[in-house]
Amino acid sequence: xxxxxxxxxxxxxxxxxxxxxxxxxxxxxxxxxxxxxxxxxxxxxxxxxxxxxxxxxxxxxxxxxxxxxxxxxxx
Amino acid sequence: xxxxxxxxxxxxxxxxxxxxxxxxxxxxxxxxxxxxxxxxxxxxxxxxxxxxxxxxxxxxxxxxxxxxxxxxxxxxxxxxxxxxxxxxxxxxxxxxxxxxxxxxxxxxxxxxxxxxxxxxxxxxxxxxxxxxxxxxxxxxxxxxxxxxxxxxxxxxxxxxxxxxxxxxxxxxxxxxxxxxxxxxxxxxxxxxxxxxxxxxxxxxxxxxxxxxxxxxxxxxxxxxxxxxxxxxxxxxxxxxxxxxxxxxxxxxxxxxxxxxxxxxxxxxxxxxxxxxxxxxxxxxxxxxxxxxxxxxxxxxxxxxxxxxxxxxxxxxxxxxxxxxxxxxxx
Numbered sequence: 001x002x003x004x005x006x007x008x009x010x011x012x013x014x015x016x017x018x019x020x021x022x023x024x025x026x027x028x029x030x031x032x033x034x035x036x037x038x039x040x041x042x043x044x045x046x047x048x049x050x051x052x053x054x055x056x057x058x059x060x061x062x063x064x065x066x067x068x069x070x071x072x073x074x075x
Numbered sequence: 076x077x078x079x080x081x082x083x084x085x086x087x088x089x090x091x092x093x094x095x096x097x098x099x100x101x102x103x104x105x106x107x108x109x110x111x112x113x114x115x116x117x118x119x120x121x122x123x124x125x126x127x128x129x130x131x132x133x134x135x136x137x138x139x140x141x142x143x144x145x146x147x148x149x150x151x152x153x154x155x156x157x158x159x160x161x162x163x164x165x166x167x168x169x170x171x172x173x174x175x176x177x178x179x180x181x182x183x184x185x186x187x188x189x190x191x192x193x194x195x196x197x198x199x200x201x202x203x204x205x206x207x208x209x210x211x212x213x214x215x216x217x218x219x220x221x222x223x224x225x226x227x228x229x230x231x232x233x234x235x236x237x238x239x240x241x242x243x244x245x246x247x248x249x250x251x252x253x254x255x256x257x258x259x260x261x262x263x264x265x266x267x268x269x270x271x272x273x274x275x276x277x278x279x280x281x282x283x284x285x286x287x288x289x290x291x292x293x294x295x296x297x298x299x300x301x302x303x304x305x306x307x308x309x310x311x312x313x314x315x316x317x318x319x320x321x322x323x324x325x326x327x328x329x330x331x332x333x334x335x336x337x338x339x340x341x342x343x344x345x346x347x348x349x350x351x352x353x354x355x356x357x358x359x360x361x362x363x364x365x366x367x368x369x370x371x372x373x374x375x376x377x378x379x380x381x382x383x384x385x386x387x388x389x390x391x392x393x394x395x396x397x398x399x400x401x402x403x404x405x
Contacts, residue, residue, distance in 0.1 A: 003371025004382055007364075008389055011317050015393045018314065019202065019401075026203035046212050061328055064321070068362060071370040 006067045014060055021052055077259055080143060084136050084263050088270030092132030096278050100125045100285045110286050114234060114376040116350050121283055124169050125275075126291010129239075130162050132271030133298060140263050150260055150305050153194035157301035158294050161185035161225050165293030182225040183218035185297045186304070190214050194305045202310055202401040217304055224300030224312075227319040229292040230326060233365045234380045236280035238287060241387040242272045242295045245315045248391040249302065252311050252398050261306030268298045281377045308398075315394040318386040322364035330361035344369060351375055 028048065032041055100122040103109070109120040134155060141151040164181045167173065173181070189195050197213035198206045209216075232238035246269040253261040272295060278285045287295070303312040313320070341359040343366040344352050353373035354366045368374070368382045 004368055004386075007367055007386060011321070011386065011390055011393070014317055014321070015314060015390075015397075018310075019397070022202040022204070022310075025201070029204055029207075042208070045207075046209070057324065060321075061324070064325060064367075065329075065362065068367060068370060 003071070006071055010064055010067055013063065017056060017059075021056060025049060025052065077263075080140065080263055081266050083143070084140055084267040085270040087139050088132040088136035088267045089274045090270075091135050092128045092271040092274035093277065095131050096125055096128040096275060096285060099128050100278070110288075112235070112283065112286075114346055114352055115282070116346065116348070121286050123286045124166070124288030124290050125278070125285035126165075126287030126294060127162075129271040129275050129287070129291055130158065130294050132274065133158055133268060133294070136267035136270060137264070140267060144260075144263070149192055149194045150264065153189045153192045153305055154264055154298070154301045156188035156192075157185045157221065158297045160188060161221070161297030162290050162294040164225075165229070165289035165291070168289040168293070178229070179222055179226055182222040182293065182297075185225060185293075185301070186218035186221035189217055189221075189301060189304055196305075196307060199307060199309050202397065220304055220309075221297060221300040223320075224303075224316070225293050225296035227316060227323045228296030228299070229289060230323045231319045231364075231383075232287065232292050233363065234281070234376050234383065235283035236276055236380050237383045238292050238295065239272050239276040239279045240380070240384045241319065242299065243269060243276055244384065244387045244391055245299060245312070246272060248315050248394055249299075249308065249312065251395070252308050253306065255398060256308065258306055258308075261302065261308075264302055264306070268302060272298075281380050311394045311397055314397055315387075315391045317390040317393070318364060318383070325362040325364070325367075347373060352379060 025048070029045055032045060035041065103122040103124055108123045110123040112119050112121050137151045137155045141148045161182060164173075164178070164184065167181075168178060195213065195217060197210045198208055199213065200206055228238055228242060231241060246265055250262060250265040250269055253259070253265055275285075275287065275291070279287060299312065299316075303309055341355060341357045343355055343360045343363045345355055346352055351373040352365075352369060352375070354369035360366065364383065364386070365379055368379055374382070
């Protein structure tokens with residue numbers, strides 16, 4: 001497991017970032033609910049969630065390839 | 076009564092799969108349906124498409140639950156039909172070798188039984204937010220979710236026992252999760268699915284005596300996906316499947332999109348003369364999870380398989396911690 005430790009760290013970071021992401025989303029949703037509930041606001045919430053998810057995927061890929069480069073050298 | 080149903084569901088699927096697997100393997104062998112075990116120096120031929128035995132195990136156990144409990148038979152039927160649709164697509168792929176794009180699109184069809192039978196709850200629980208109403212978005216997302224889980228499990232079979240073993244670990248976690256959150260229907264379904272994957276793993280683990288084929292891996296992926304979509308705990312399942320999601324996402328993003336094995340010009344790993352597998356240090360090779368495992372040093376196939384399963388155990392522990400720290404029940 002010693003030389004695969006970085007994959008465990010990668011997964012741990014992914015999990016922590018997912019939890020932080022949901023917490024930030026909850027903060028945003030609670031703020032938006034002050035303006036009442038409407039189809040437009042619900043749609044906006046879903047769109048923001050999807051965008052956040054795509055951003056998270058992009059950052060996860062960056063992190064993984066950076067980790068990988070450190071282990072295997074230039075790819 | 077619940078314990079009796081639980082033990083019966085598990086035992087039926089386990090025994091059915093355990094007994095049928097060697098018989099189906101013999102049949103496939105006699106028909107020439109074999110695959111080459113590429114990670115062994117002598118390249119043995121192993122019976123393919125034996126994953127049909129898991130399909131039999133799933134089906135009989137779900138049928139038992141549907142008759143015995145008589146409640147929530149809609150859930151059992153939806154899960155059963157999703158698995159069947161996915162298995163048929165996998166079987167078609169085994170014979171016709173579908174392009175990756177077609178696999179992704181066709182796999183979405185396995186979500187339609189759930190939508191048609193309305194066996195879903197469009198109010199998922201999101202951590203820190205609670206229940207959210209996604210009356211329109213949720214049914215639209217179901218085919219995508221099923222395609223993701225189906226293809227993720229299909230891509231997670233690089234070494235002996237990786238797919239069946241990791242599926243067993245994920246289903247064990249989900250079984251515990253549904254029990255803790257009081258969703259007893261899902262608890263029973265999860266046990267029914269777990270029995271089959273665990274029985275198959277006994278034959279599929281290193282050194283493998285059988286291969287599941289796309290029919291088996293598609294069925295398992297659809298089993299997990301349909302279970303979660305019909306019963307909730309979507310976030311928990313995603314976290315438990317992080318290694319599989321990481322694997323398929325990295326393959327797609329580093330190989331330039333949906334490409335089949337024949338389109339990938341540089342393989343991610345190579346077998347050495349001493350029987351060890353090593354990662355290829357070529358930037359054109361896709362960044363698979365196995366390549367990451369081998370990045371530090373070459374390993375035996377058994378060590379790679381063990382590491383693959385250890386990563387799944389780790390992500391399942393993280394998923395379990397999620398259930399503890401974030402209320403996801405009710």
